[in-house]
Amino acid sequence: MPELPEVEVLRRSLEARVLGDRIDGVRVWNRSLREPVDVRRLARRCAGRRIEALGRRAKYLLAHLEGGSTLVVHLGMSGRVTVVPEAEAREAHEHVALYLASGRRLRLRDPRRFGLVLALPTAGLEDDPHFRHLGVEPLDEEFDAGVLARAARRRRGPVKPFLLDARVVVGVGNIYASEALHLAGIHPGRSVSRISAARWHRLAGAVRWVLERAIEVGGTTLSDFTDGDGQAGYFQISLSVYDREGEPCGRCGRSVRRLVQAGRSTYYCPGCQR
Secondary structure, eight states: OOOHHHHHHHHHHHHHHHTTOEEEEEEESOOOSSSOOOHHHHHHHHTTEEEEEEEEETTEEEEEETTTEEEEEEOTTTOEEEEEETTSOOOTTEEEEEEETTSEEEEEEOTTOOOEEEEEESTTGGGSTTTTTOOBOTTSTTOSHHHHHHHHTTOOSBHHHHHTOTTTBSSOHHHHHHHHHHHHTOOTTSBGGGOOHHHHHHHHHHHHHHHHHHHHTTOOOSSSOOOTTSOOOOGGGGOSSTTOTTSBOTTTOOBOEEEEETTEEEEEOTTTOO
16 A cells, blocks of 8 residues: 555656646546545536645645645555556556646556545645544654654553554554664564653654655555656665565564564564564
């Protein structure tokens, strides 16, 4: 599933390609995504409007349009947004397309259909049900050890699922939580009630470092993700523990182990992480 780094990589690649372009028309071939696409609303709020800015909130891509509308896209588990010539043949599982004045097509391909495409008023976007529950952005200045420690008060669960809670911090995701915990030397099963201030400090720094590094190399492509030009990411070759069960830890040489937490695979080093 694309996480924050992948959506940020996509945002940056699209910004270089479509910023300032105008959406001339909208085509929906299949409206049966995670939420049914409101075709009329999408066309009304997007057609004829210039793309003024591209943003991101958590794992949502935001295209802010002139006239006070925002196109919201979530990639779900297998979504891909690319820019192609308008005349290029429709791709398999291409469900929604925006036709641009420059003669290109911005298309959403989503084989598993867990993605989301909708248009909302830009004013009050943070109060929309899709956004109002979301926690702090881990790349913002306000994200630090104190944010994590305060959110952990009166909790006793393990730290790995805690990092995946979007009400606490957004967009970290399964891969990056495993990697950040390894970098910080914290066992994924350690209770948040037993994490010291020093450990929270290390973890906040590790989360930021891992996400920034992933963005630098284009995100992680394990199966579906590409940027707006169709290019895959390369962070998977730098993974320290994720999906490396049985392989030696690059820091201490112990074999990486796997456990299941809240239905998700967690990878860790029993030597480095306490």
